[in-house]
Amino acid sequence: MKFVIVGRGILGSSLYHMLRRQGHDVTVIESGERRIFPSLIHSLLLKGKDVDLAKESLKFYRELNVPMRELPSITLGDIRDEIIRQWLSEGVEIKESYIPWLGAEGLVAKGGDRLVYVSRLISSVDYVRGKAKVDLERGKVYVDDKEVKADKYIITAGPWNPCMLKVKSKSYYCWATLAFTRIRELGRYFVYDYEKGFYSRPLMGLGTGVVIVGDGKAVESPPGTRMTVNREEVLEKVRERLGELKPIYTAGEFCEGTPDMRPSYGEVIEGIYYAGGLDGYGAEVGPGVAKLLIKYIVSGEIERDYFLDRFSQVEEFSIGREPHEI
Structure with missing residues (x-):
């Protein structure tokens, strides 16, 4: 069967490898308009069925030998017991202890978090460069105004999905700041601070004081728009916990959010399928969503918690809190 995939992000790249493994003819179309970050967080410290998607994603990364670097994490704040029990059931080691360099009690977890070098996954995909357009009335897809034919x-396309398909999702700008701190431990841990409202992750996991901090407000905007953000609202929260902090630069990209801020997939019209709404945690759940879509295409099996038709009654919505924030 011949497939054409529009978009070479984490989802499109995962689908490319999964479908080729099944013997299908796969062409990926990529405009090149979206920046690719070298590494992103993969975490099992999610909740509900999102943990299952994260497990499937981790299995996929390992099968493809995508480079990863496992690091411990520290979670600050009041986490419900049932969520902690779920993490423990997945084999994550969790210990509650006082962390002097954070000045707080926290949950120290091992085996739950890692940096995954998603750029290696994405760069492994052969693609055709071009801008795609979907004609839903005719059921056709064009690249640079030329029709491309496929069985499915x-x-x-991430934040461009709502423009191309009129699905119930929105584009928003998600961003973070690279900063220097004298606390070298930050270079060896992920920190999820639900008391102050920020996260911190090592730049490379090498034990330096250079870290990436974020969790500023999502800014709804069409993809590709030049954005200016107020990073001080996040840095003030970080300084309350860490003290002196020197920002180096702030950068971001556009993400796609759904009404419930969880992934979505389904058939838009016959032969044209959609997968998206990764809501800022695509490295955790992207390959898992790809597996759900392929299962649906092959056997018709549906996972209702993520299926597209759950938004059929939604008229208007605003981008909410990203789901990896417990």
Whole structure:
């Protein structure tokens, strides 16, 4: 069977490898408009069925030998017992202890978090450069105004999805700041601070004081728009916990959010499928969503918690809190 995939992000790249493994003819179309970050967080410290998607994603990364670097994490704040029990059931080691360099009690977890070098996954995909357009009335897909023919089309264009397909999702700007701190431990841990409202992750996991901090407000905007953000609202929260902090630069990209801020997939019209709404945690759940879509295409099996039709009654919505924030 011949597939055309629009979008070479984490979802499109995962689908490319999964479908080729099944013997299908796969072409990926990529405009090149979106920046690719070298590494992103993969975490099992989610909740509900999102943990299952994260497990499937981790299995996929390991099968493809995508480079990863496992690091311990510290979670600050009041986490419900049932969520902690779920983490423990997945084999994550969790210990509550006082962390002097944070000045707080926290949950120290091992085996739950890692940096995954998603750029290696994405760069392994052969693609055709071009801008795609979907004609839903005719059921056709065009690249640079030329029709491309396939048995099935899969649109995984991230923040461009709502423009191309009129699905119930929105584009928003998600961003973080690279900063220097004298606390070298921050270079060896992920920190999820639900008391102050920020996260911190090592730049490379090498034990330096250079870290990436974020969790500022999502800014709804069409993709590709030049954005200016107030990073001080986040840095003030970080300084309350860490003290002196020197920002180096702030950068971000556009993400796609759904009404419930969870992934979505389904068939838009016959032969044209959609997968998206990764809501800022695509490294955790992207390959898992890809597996759900392929299962649906092959056997018709549906996972209702993520299926597209759950938004059929939604008229208007605003971007909410990203789901990896417990």
